[in-house]
Amino acid sequence: MSVTRLHTTSVTAEGFELQLSADGRLRHLLTMRGLDRERIGELLDQSQAFVTSPGEPVARSDALRGKTVANLFFEPSTRTRASFDLAAKRLGADVLNLDVNTSSRKKGESILDMIYTLQAMRVDVFVVRDAEAGVPGFIARHVNEFVSILNAGESDVSHPTQALLDLLTIRQRKGRIEGLKVAIVGDIAHSRVARSASEALVTMGVGELRLVSPPALSPAAGTVPAEARILNRLDDGIRDADVVMALRIQRERIGNLDGIPGIDEYFASYGISHERMKLAAPGAIVMHPGPMNRGIEIESSLADSPCSVITQQVANGVAVRMAILSTVTQTLDNQRR
Amino acid sequence: MSVTRLHTTSVTAEGFELQLSADGRLRHLLTMRGLDRERIGELLDQSQAFVTSPGEPVARSDALRGKTVANLFFEPSTRTRASFDLAAKRLGADVLNLDVNTSSRKKGESILDMIYTLQAMRVDVFVVRDAEAGVPGFIARHVNEFVSILNAGESDVSHPTQALLDLLTIRQRKGRIEGLKVAIVGDIAHSRVARSASEALVTMGVGELRLVSPPALSPAAGTVPAEARILNRLDDGIRDADVVMALRIQRERIGNLDGIPGIDEYFASYGISHERMKLAAPGAIVMHPGPMNRGIEIESSLADSPCSVITQQVANGVAVRMAILSTVTQTLDNQRR
């Protein structure tokens, strides 16, 4: 039973129709698609409750005491994995970090048999990152009613907790999302961050969404919301923008694809710099999902300047993941009753 | 001081004479040999107390609060390691997962110096998996009186917690072990699962134990109980059997050893299928220690059918390990008094 045969296209693969329980509660988090403005607003409110400043004690509770969270990262990750790990531990969960490189997958076990095995061990929440589209949704379709799946990054398709932390950060700094002009800049074609953020921003009523990339990295038709403006000149994207989000560019893509320039040229054309930010609206903020290539997609000193909210995004990431873990395990507990 | 020089044969290497304390309590778990029917029955009863269904809260206690469990896996493993990890955490232990690949072993440190070091750090229980026969017993002979060794898989020789979870699963489904006809099918010669299960089944009074394999994979003399019937035809093994356990076949052995057929031929001759199971007793169950090669040693749809108890085995694995951890640490505590 191969994963590849079970999902169809990367768009339907996200499985948004699965993520709510019969009584309308969030049970899996696979994609931002299908989540409406009210629900996203609630999730942001719940996330905000877990935000504390460095001078205060960190948010903690025992909400997940007795629950088991398994981090299944089939792609390497430091930051997202650490963020989920800490979120789960600070809620009192037992956490299983599976090193998939030294695992049974070597012996040819299918993903699904691995999941069934861990489900039998009473894992409650699987946090899944995979390079192949459709894997989180595929897993969600096969687990029993007492298990939740959280998508921690799925190919080029979906990264919903990243979208939520982006929204939370914008809301904290701008007070709202509705009506804002937001520019996302970089390798739009291959960015799960851009796709999930775009979907969420449109749902939340963003004023104008601009997706800016070299022509060779423009999004394929149907992969981003129809409301988005697809642009190829940075100045067009950044002018009067309230929020500018730089995306990580894979170094191996630079200079190696038709129409994608070398590093210096990339920075000159698509790098977010102090100079470029003069075109943006007053008080505009700069975002980046990390890890950054300083000097390529973003000017190093800009990343450390007051308009940068990059570390705030990271801090919000833990809060968002605590809120999501709390929410889905409560949904599971309700199903158990 | 080399491990190899200190143990003698793989049979005496298991160290069954070490595993009870002076007052007859279980202190290490190295092998099923030397454990009598009463003791195994008690361990199964204790394990059963940790079994809960997915609709119920998972079993937890603070019995190991303040204890430290170190998982020392010198062979890669997902399922057994995760099972011990969760068992220890759900009893409140501190767990040390040692990545032996990136460890001091690279620097040439002997196993024993690694153990002495961790013992000095006050590790209470070592969970040891090793590709070399004799390692768990060797370690057990050298640790101090406040330390327990649990064998989590030893070469071709021993895998006692697997045997206990197999017994527990059979007992749950069949109500007893005594008098049953049990067939174990596959690479008997190289299977620690088959050896430990065979020893335990005979101790528990199994009615008939059949070990079925291609001739080239029949067990060597003296490695399995004298009561076992050694067979080479699957039909002879499966006829009227109450329990059929398929073993994992290493893909690298198939077609590469004299007398071992290719994949298709292997499945035709030794694969457990719906068709073959018609020969078994009514209500017979199918077991597999995992991870499965679907379509090689077991028909894929059979593994997911109602007669399969494969995920129940996995669930029982955590319960068995919780029971063993509780038992040996209580033995240690008694020695301390």
Place this chain on the structure above:
Amino acid sequence: MSVTRLHTTSVTAEGFELQLSADGRLRHLLTMRGLDRERIGELLDQSQAFVTSPGEPVARSDALRGKTVANLFFEPSTRTRASFDLAAKRLGADVLNLDVNTSSRKKGESILDMIYTLQAMRVDVFVVRDAEAGVPGFIARHVNEFVSILNAGESDVSHPTQALLDLLTIRQRKGRIEGLKVAIVGDIAHSRVARSASEALVTMGVGELRLVSPPALSPAAGTVPAEARILNRLDDGIRDADVVMALRIQRERIGNLDGIPGIDEYFASYGISHERMKLAAPGAIVMHPGPMNRGIEIESSLADSPCSVITQQVANGVAVRMAILSTVTQTLDNQRR
């Protein structure tokens, strides 16, 4: 922003001027330099309070409940990492073990961006081991006021928790450090253990400090205290010594550097043996930081004899790390008020 450009020499790189808070409390532990005899004495007293014997329950508390400790090991390590891991867990901390090989560092993220990211996730203490000199101090200069850095081994330069556990062990066995004759034997030139121990021993008023090595491995000028006697003949070092500490020799150095003999010759000239120990003072003890090359720098049977304190050093390591973790997090809490 490269690490290499930000520190200057390996001597100033240690950052001893950073490690105390404005009100004189220990906030980072980067080096033994700059810590005076009174402070070291206090740290040893605090460490002693965490020492228990194997027959007693292990020391535990909830002093770090709600705190997060991140182990950032950029060099492989079993023992030091396990020691910090257990120390943190036994104080109730949440521990993040970062596998730097499968991490964002692959993607070219700088150390500092990784630290800023983890700091934003509210890591309180970073335990850092790195092959490059200056990294722990570099990090300490850049974290915010609510974060502590503990040096767990820095190139050839510094290993302060090892020095503290060495002092604690000597004090336990000899009742004092003042006035003792201590010989450190081996690859002095490349040993962070020798450097940190030398600095600490001189501060504590050691009677005579002898650093014994093949001429090719003598310390460079200025890297060890002026009080140390630099020797090349083992007999000169060991005669009347109260404490003899053997250092690990990297196997790849043996026989491959000018003036460094092969294995047998190394043992004959610099190996610590029962025979050689006859020259030492009555009741002299033998130390080794581990992992040992038995038969190269130390006679195997000597390492297991009553004069060896090698496992006691390991046990003290956990106690020292618990004391340091308690101390620096208390400093952080005081800054928060």
